[in-house]
Amino acid sequence: xxxxxxxxxxxxxxxxxxxxxxxxxxxxxxxxxxxxxxxxxxxxxxxxxxxxxxxxxxxxxxxxxxxxxxxxxxxxxxxxxxxxxxxxxxxxxxxxxxxxxxxxxxxxxxxxx
Amino acid sequence: xxxxxxxxxxxxxxxxxxxxxxxxxxxxxxxxxxxxxxxxxxxxxxxxxxxxxxxxxxxxxxxxxxxxxxxxxxxxxxxxxxxxxxxxxxxxxxxxxxxxxxxxxxxxxxxxxxx
Numbered sequence: 001x002x003x004x005x006x007x008x009x010x011x012x013x014x015x016x017x018x019x020x021x022x023x024x025x026x027x028x029x030x031x032x033x034x035x036x037x038x039x040x041x042x043x044x045x046x047x048x049x050x051x052x053x054x055x056x057x058x059x060x061x062x063x064x065x066x067x068x069x070x071x072x073x074x075x076x077x078x079x080x081x082x083x084x085x086x087x088x089x090x091x092x093x094x095x096x097x098x099x100x101x102x103x104x105x106x107x108x109x110x111x112x113x
Numbered sequence: 114x115x116x117x118x119x120x121x122x123x124x125x126x127x128x129x130x131x132x133x134x135x136x137x138x139x140x141x142x143x144x145x146x147x148x149x150x151x152x153x154x155x156x157x158x159x160x161x162x163x164x165x166x167x168x169x170x171x172x173x174x175x176x177x178x179x180x181x182x183x184x185x186x187x188x189x190x191x192x193x194x195x196x197x198x199x200x201x202x203x204x205x206x207x208x209x210x211x212x213x214x215x216x217x218x219x220x221x222x223x224x225x226x227x228x
Contacts, residue, residue: 034216043117043203043219090156099168099209100146101217103156 002027004074004091006104014112019063019078021107023091026072033074034092034101035065044090050074061085086111116140119204119220126194127228134189134223136204144209145187146217147179150201162187163209194227201225 007022025031032051036044048059055067065076076089088108092101117138126132138145147159161169162181176198178190187204201224205217 036219041222041224043119043221044205044217045219046216049216099144099163100158100161101205102158105155 002029002031002093002095002102004033004093004102004104006089006091006107008107009105010108010110012110012112013081015083016080019076019081019085019109021076021089021091021109023065023074023076023104024072025074025091025093027093029096032094032098033065033067035059035063035074035076036090036092036103037061038088038090038106040087047076047089081109081111083111083113085109117204117206117218117220119202119223121223122221123224123226125226125228126191128194128196130194131190131192133191134202134204134225136187136189136220138185138187138204138206138218140206140208140218142206142208142218143184144207145181145184146205146207147187147189148203148205150203150222151199156203160189191225194225196227199225199227 003026005024034049035047038044047063048057050057050067058064063078088106090106091104120135144163149157159173160179165181176193180188201222203222204220207217208215
């Protein structure tokens with residue numbers, strides 16, 4: 001069965017510091033992986049997606065993620081955190097039928113000045 | 114108007130009430146979804162509609178009743194809910210098809226409180 005595990009429910013960084021949010025996946029078929037961001041009282045917005053075209057994927061707001069098959073990982077990074085990056089981040093994988101997304105538990109990112 | 118629109122944004126209802134959540138997408142997608150987001154719990158997929166047919170129902174209690182009259186509209190009918198049903202209900206849509214694994218686009222959600 002398809003699943004994703006996000007390590008760390010809460011990550012705190014200083015403004016300007018590196019952001020690293022971890023996601024490991026389990027998939028019985030080649031995975032399609034996604035990162036979403038959710039601001040308070042809002043829906044989810046797509047940050048980036050991996051669809052096997054390239055292992056390093058660049059997304060919006062300066063975020064990127066690298067697909068590593070050997071580590072079954074798809075970690076999200078940003079070189080320099082901004083206060084506006086404070087939000088909840090979700091990693092997701094398509095279910096086996098390809099009909100819907102299965103989400104991780106989410107990681108709350110806090111950014112301090 | 115573009116994207117996925119959900120109404121109402123906030124809803125407070127008693128346990129004996131009947132209410133409906135509405136979702137509308139203007140993206141030309143052929144699949145629509147209901148997700149439930151509770152505090153401290155991961156996003157739970159409730160229902161999937163593809164080409165207006167329900168293709169997935171993840172053991173959701175019968176007090177939640179979905180309806181998809183066409184590819185642009187999705188409803189969630191609610192009746193005799195429990196306080197633990199209080200949550201953010203998110204609607205999403207996507208384009209499904211052979212070889213396509215596109216992302217889902219989400220509405221802003223309906224914050225439901227059951228009293």
